[in-house]
Amino acid sequence: MVIEQALTEGTRIIRESGAGETPLLDASLLLCHTLDITRVQLYTRGKETLSPDQKRRFLSLVEKRKNHVPVAYLTNTREFYNRDFYINEDVLIPRGDTEILVETSLELLDKAGNRDRTVLDMCTGSGCVGITIALENSDSWVTLSDISTKALKVAQTNISRLKASNATCIESDLFESMKERRFSLICTNPPYIAPQWYEQCSLQVKREPQLALIDDSPDGLDIIRKIIRQSPLHLHTNGYLVIECDYRQIGEAMRLLREEGFCEITAHRDLGDRQRVVSGRYSCTRN
Numbered sequence: 001m002v003i004e005q006a007l008t009e010g011t012r013i014i015r016e017s018g019a020g021e022t023p024l025l026d027a028s029l030l031l032c033h034t035l036d037i038t039r040v041q042l043y044t045r046g047k048e049t050l051s052p053d054q055k056r057r058f059l060s061l062v063e064k065r066k067n068h069v070p071v072a073y074l075t076n077t078r079e080f081y082n083r084d085f086y087i088n089e090d091v092l093i094p095r096g097d098t099e100i101l102v103e104t105s106l107e108l109l110d111k112a113g114n115r116d117r118t119v120l121d122m123c124t125g126s127g128c129v130g131i132t133i134a135l136e137n138s139d140s141w142v143t144l145s146d147i148s149t150k151a152l153k154v155a156q157t158n159i160s161r162l163k164a165s166n167a168t169c170i171e172s173d174l175f176e177s178m179k180e181r182r183f184s185l186i187c188t189n190p191p192y193i194a195p196q197w198y199e200q201c202s203l204q205v206k207r208e209p210q211l212a213l214i215d216d217s218p219d220g221l222d223i224i225r226k227i228i229r230q231s232p233l234h235l236h237t238n239g240y241l242v243i244e245c246d247y248r249q250i251g252e253a254m255r256l257l258r259e260e261g262f263c264e265i266t267a268h269r270d271l272g273d274r275q276r277v278v279s280g281r282y283s284c285t286r287n
C-alpha cells in the first residue's frame with residue numbers, strides 16, 4: 001500500500017463510520033503522525049510504500065478514530081495559538097474559540113500598563129491558555145492551577161516543551177490553595193456544561209474528561225459563580241477577571257460580575273460571532 005492509497009482508504013473508513021465531519025483531514029493527520037512527515041510531504045511522497053509496521057499502526061489509529069476517539073488523543077498533539085501542545089486523555093482538547101480568552105487577557109494585560117503582571121490561569125488543563133499568555137507576554141508571571149493532578153502533569157510537560165520559564169503549576173480546588181495570593185489578572189475556562197446539555201454532546205466530546213466539561217448545576221454556572229464571588233480576594237485593585245462560558249450564560253455571568261462590584265464589564269465574541277468570553281475590572285478597595 002502506497003501513501004496515497006492509505007490516505008484514500010483511511011478517509012473512506014472514517015467517513016463511513018460517521019465519526020467526525022472531517023474524514024480527509026483526520027486521515028491525513030493520522031498518516032502524518034504514523035510516518036512522522038508533514039502534510040505537504042504526504043502529497044509530495046504519495047507514491048512511497050508503507051512498511052508493514054507503518055500500515056498496521058496507521059490502520060489501528062483509523063480503527064480507533066472510527067470509534068470516535070478524537071484525533072488529538074491519537075496523535076498526542078493539538079495546535080493552539082500557532083504552537084503544538086502535548087495532549088492526552090487526562091485533559092480537554094484545546095478549542096480554537098478559547099484563543100479569544102487568550103487575546104482578551106493579553107489586551108487587558110497591556111491596558112493595565114507597567115504594574116506587576118501576575119496572572120492566574122485557573123482550570124488550566126493542558127496549560128494552553130496560561131502558557132500562551134506567558135510566551136506572548138514575557139513580562140508576565142503565570143500560575144497554572146487545576147484540581148486534577150493528571151492534568152497538571154500535562155501542563156508541566158507543556159511548560160517544559162515550550163520553554164515557558166515564567167509559568168508554574170499549582171494543584172488547587174478553585175482558590176483553595178491560593179491562600180492570600182493576589183493577581184493582576186485571573187483568566188479561566190472552567191467546566192460550564194450543564195448536565196442536560198452534556199446529553200446532547202457528540203460521542204467524540206464524551207471521550208474527554210467529564211471533570212473538564214460538566215458543571216453539575218442546572219444552569220451550568222455553579223463553578224463560575226464561585227470563581228466570581230471568590231476572585232475579589234485574589235485580585236489586586238483594578239485587576240481583571242476574564243471568563244469563558246457558553247453564549248447562553250453570558251447575560252447571567254455579566255450580572256454576577258456587576259453584583260460583585262466589577263466594572264468595565266464586557267462580552268467578547270468568538271470565531272462564530274457568539275459572545276463567549278466576559279471580562280471585568282475589580283475597582284473596589286473594600287476586600
Ligand SMILES: C[S@@+](CC[C@H](N)C(=O)[O-])C[C@H]1O[C@@H](n2cnc3c(N)ncnc32)[C@H](O)[C@@H]1O
Nearest residue numbers: 092094123124125146147148173174189191212
Ligand atoms: C474546560 S477545561 C479547560 C482546560 C484548558 N484551560 C482549556 O481551555 O483548554 C476545565 C478544567 O478545569 C478543571 N477543574 C474542574 N473542576 C475544578 C476545580 N474545582 N478547581 C480547579 N480546576 C477544576 C478540570 O480538571 C479541567 O482541566
